[in-house]
Amino acid sequence: MQKLRQSGTLIGFVLIIAFFSFQLPDTFLTARNLLNISQQLSMLAVVAATMTIVMVMNDFDLSVGSMASLSGIVAASLFVNEYSIWAGIGAALLVGLVGGLFNGILVSVVGILPFVATLGTLTVYSGAAFLLSGGKTIFGRDIPKSFSDFSRGGIEVGSIKIPMLTITAGFVIFVCWYILEQTNFGRRLYAIGGNREASYLAGIKVVKLRMLAFALTGLGAAVAGLMYASRVASANPTQGAGLMLDAIAAVFLGMTMSKQSEPRVIFTLIGVLVLGVLDNGMTQMRVDSYVREILVGLIVIAAVAVSSISKANR
Amino acid sequence: MKTLIKSVAISLLISSSAAFAETVAVITPYLAQPGTQAAIEGFEAAASDKGWDVNVIDTAGDIAAAISRIEDSITQNVDAIVINVDPAQVSAGLQSAKDAGIPVVGLDAGADPLLVANVTSNGYAMAAETSVYIANRIEGSGKVVMFVFDAFPPVQIRGVIADAVFGNFPDIEVLDRVTPDVSDGGIADSRAKMEAILAANPEPGSIGAVWAAWDQPALGALQAIEGAGRENEGIVITGIDANPQARDAIAQGGNFEASIAQDFAAMGAAAAEVVAGTFANKEQRASVIYVPTKMVTANNAK
Incomplete structure (x- = not known):
C-alpha cells in the first residue's frame, strides 16, 4: 500500500507521457518539444522549488506570485530610468530577499499563521507593483534588448539549443536540492517540519531558520519574476499571479511521492513536469482550454486522494 | 487516474477527427472579455x-502561457496562428512562428512587424468621438472624471486622446x-471609486461628466x-465598446x-480574410486594418 501511495503519481506521470507519445507520435517526444516544455515550465519550476523550502516546515507562502510581479516591475522601473541591467536585476533580487525576509519575520517572530501573513503580503506586494508601475505594463523600448534576449538565447549542444531559462531553472533546482538534502540547514528545516516544538527543545534555532527559509522563497519568486519579464519582454503588475497556485499544486503532487509525505525538491520537479506536460500535450491535442483547466485540477485532486486513501488504509 | 486518462483519450479521439483541413490556432489571454x-x-x-x-486557446490572463501555447501550436504545425494579445509581449513566440514559416495574424492585438497584419478598430478615433461628445x-x-x-495598450491610447481633447x-x-481594479470585471470597483469621488464633491453640478475608456467603468459610475440620488444633475457619461449592458443603460x-x-464580429471576419490571403499567398501591404465603428446613443441603442 505504501508503495502504491508513493508510486501512484509517478505511474500517472509515465502514463500521461505514454499517452501523449502515442497520440502525438510526430511531435510530442521530440527534442524540440521537450526543450519547449522545459522552457515553458522554467518559471514555475523556480517558484515551486523555492516554495518547497518553506513547505518542508509545513509553512507556505501565498505571496510568491505577487512577489514575482513586483520583482519584474522593480527591474523594469530601473531600466526605464536608465540604470544598467545588472542594477535592475540586483534590485529585483534584493526586493525578493527583503520581501521574503519580511514574510519570515511575520510568521516566525510575530507568530502570524503563514496563510494569513502571506495573504497580507500578497496584497502589499501586488499593491506595490501597481504603485511603482502606475498600473501600466512596462514594455517596448523601456526593456533593454539584452534583457529580453536572455530568454531567447540558449547554449548549443550539438544540434540542439538548451534554452537559458531551462538552464537557470536547472541551476535553481540544483541549489534548492543541495540546500535541503545536503546541508545541516536543510535537515533542520525537515526537523522543524516534523515537530517544531521538539526541534526547538533540541536546540534548533527555529525562529531564525524559518526567517531564512522564507527569505529564500522570496528570492526564488524574484528570480522567477525576472525570468517571466524577460520571456514576455515586459513587466506588468499582475503577470506573476498565476504562479502561486500552480507552485503549491506542484509541491502537493510531489509530496504524494515521498515516503513520509514531506516535500522533496526532486518530487516537486516531477509535480511541475506533470502540470507542464499536461498543458503542452493537451494544447497539441487541441483540448478546449477550459476543459484543460478542469482536468489539471482533477488530476491534482486524484493524485492527492489516492495518496491519502492509501495512507488511511495503512 | 487510468479511467480519467481513458475518458480524456476518447473525447480527444472524437474531437481530433477533421483531417487535411487548414488548421488555425486562435490564442488569447482575454477570452473572458x-x-x-x-x-x-x-x-x-x-x-x-x-x-x-x-482551435481557440484561452490562457486566462497569463501572457507567458500565451507564448507557450504559440510554441505548442508551432510544434503541432498549424497552418496559421491568430493572436489577441499585445504582440510585443509574445514576440518570443512570434519569432519562433516566423522561423517555422507559420503566419501570425493579430486580432485586435497591436501592430508588430512579426504579424502579417493586425485587424482592429481605430482606438484613437473612438476616444476622440466620445471625448468630443462630452466636451460639446x-x-x-x-x-x-476619467x-x-x-496597462492595456489598446485602452491606453484611448486615454491619451481623451487627455488631449479635454486639455484643449x-x-x-x-x-x-x-x-x-478590473479583476472583478471593472464595474464594482469603478462604482466604489465613483462613490468616493461623488462624496468628495457633494455640490450639485460639481461634476460635469464621466469619460470611461470602456463600458464597465461607465456602468459602475452610472x-x-x-x-x-444624483442622476438629475446632468452628469454626462460615455463609454466605449457598446456592450449589451451599456446599450440597455x-x-x-x-x-x-x-x-x-x-464591430468585433466584422473584425473576426476581416482577420479570417487576412488568414485566407496568406493561404492564397497574397501580398498583405497594410500592417493595420481598421474595421469601422459606430456611435451608439439613446436613438439607436436598441
Missing part, C-alpha cells in the same frame, strides 16, 4: 465557411484620472450616481448617453 469573445466568434464563423479547423455636451466647461486603464478646452478640468435615456460600438 465580451469583445474578444465576439471577435473570436466572428472569426470562427468565417473560418467554418471556409472549412478551416479552428457640457459646452466646453466643467469637471470631468476612467482609464493604461481651457474650462474643462479633469477632476480625477482613475484606474479601476450605478454610483444613481445610488447617490443608454436606451433608458439616463446619464449614460453614448458609447462606441466596435
Whole structure:
C-alpha cells in the first residue's frame, strides 16, 4: 500500500507521457518539444522549488506570485530610468530577499499563521507593483534588448539549443536540492517540519531558520519574476499571479511521492513536469482550454486522494 | 487516474477527427472579455465557411502561457496562428512562428512587424468621438472624471486622446484620472471609486461628466450616481465598446448617453480574410486594418 501511495503519481506521470507519445507520435517526444516544455515550465519550476523550502516546515507562502510581479516591475522601473541591467536585476533580487525576509519575520517572530501573513503580503506586494508601475505594463523600448534576449538565447549542444531559462531553472533546482538534502540547514528545516516544538527543545534555532527559509522563497519568486519579464519582454503588475497556485499544486503532487509525505525538491520537479506536460500535450491535442483547466485540477485532486486513501488504509 | 486518462483519450479521439483541413490556432489571454469573445466568434464563423479547423486557446490572463501555447501550436504545425494579445509581449513566440514559416495574424492585438497584419478598430478615433461628445455636451466647461486603464495598450491610447481633447478646452478640468481594479470585471470597483469621488464633491453640478475608456467603468459610475440620488444633475457619461449592458443603460435615456460600438464580429471576419490571403499567398501591404465603428446613443441603442 505504501508503495502504491508513493508510486501512484509517478505511474500517472509515465502514463500521461505514454499517452501523449502515442497520440502525438510526430511531435510530442521530440527534442524540440521537450526543450519547449522545459522552457515553458522554467518559471514555475523556480517558484515551486523555492516554495518547497518553506513547505518542508509545513509553512507556505501565498505571496510568491505577487512577489514575482513586483520583482519584474522593480527591474523594469530601473531600466526605464536608465540604470544598467545588472542594477535592475540586483534590485529585483534584493526586493525578493527583503520581501521574503519580511514574510519570515511575520510568521516566525510575530507568530502570524503563514496563510494569513502571506495573504497580507500578497496584497502589499501586488499593491506595490501597481504603485511603482502606475498600473501600466512596462514594455517596448523601456526593456533593454539584452534583457529580453536572455530568454531567447540558449547554449548549443550539438544540434540542439538548451534554452537559458531551462538552464537557470536547472541551476535553481540544483541549489534548492543541495540546500535541503545536503546541508545541516536543510535537515533542520525537515526537523522543524516534523515537530517544531521538539526541534526547538533540541536546540534548533527555529525562529531564525524559518526567517531564512522564507527569505529564500522570496528570492526564488524574484528570480522567477525576472525570468517571466524577460520571456514576455515586459513587466506588468499582475503577470506573476498565476504562479502561486500552480507552485503549491506542484509541491502537493510531489509530496504524494515521498515516503513520509514531506516535500522533496526532486518530487516537486516531477509535480511541475506533470502540470507542464499536461498543458503542452493537451494544447497539441487541441483540448478546449477550459476543459484543460478542469482536468489539471482533477488530476491534482486524484493524485492527492489516492495518496491519502492509501495512507488511511495503512 | 487510468479511467480519467481513458475518458480524456476518447473525447480527444472524437474531437481530433477533421483531417487535411487548414488548421488555425486562435490564442488569447482575454477570452473572458465580451469583445474578444465576439471577435473570436466572428472569426470562427468565417473560418467554418471556409472549412478551416479552428482551435481557440484561452490562457486566462497569463501572457507567458500565451507564448507557450504559440510554441505548442508551432510544434503541432498549424497552418496559421491568430493572436489577441499585445504582440510585443509574445514576440518570443512570434519569432519562433516566423522561423517555422507559420503566419501570425493579430486580432485586435497591436501592430508588430512579426504579424502579417493586425485587424482592429481605430482606438484613437473612438476616444476622440466620445471625448468630443462630452466636451460639446457640457459646452466646453466643467469637471470631468476619467476612467482609464493604461496597462492595456489598446485602452491606453484611448486615454491619451481623451487627455488631449479635454486639455484643449481651457474650462474643462479633469477632476480625477482613475484606474479601476478590473479583476472583478471593472464595474464594482469603478462604482466604489465613483462613490468616493461623488462624496468628495457633494455640490450639485460639481461634476460635469464621466469619460470611461470602456463600458464597465461607465456602468459602475452610472450605478454610483444613481445610488447617490444624483442622476438629475446632468452628469454626462460615455463609454466605449457598446456592450449589451451599456446599450440597455443608454436606451433608458439616463446619464449614460453614448458609447462606441466596435464591430468585433466584422473584425473576426476581416482577420479570417487576412488568414485566407496568406493561404492564397497574397501580398498583405497594410500592417493595420481598421474595421469601422459606430456611435451608439439613446436613438439607436436598441
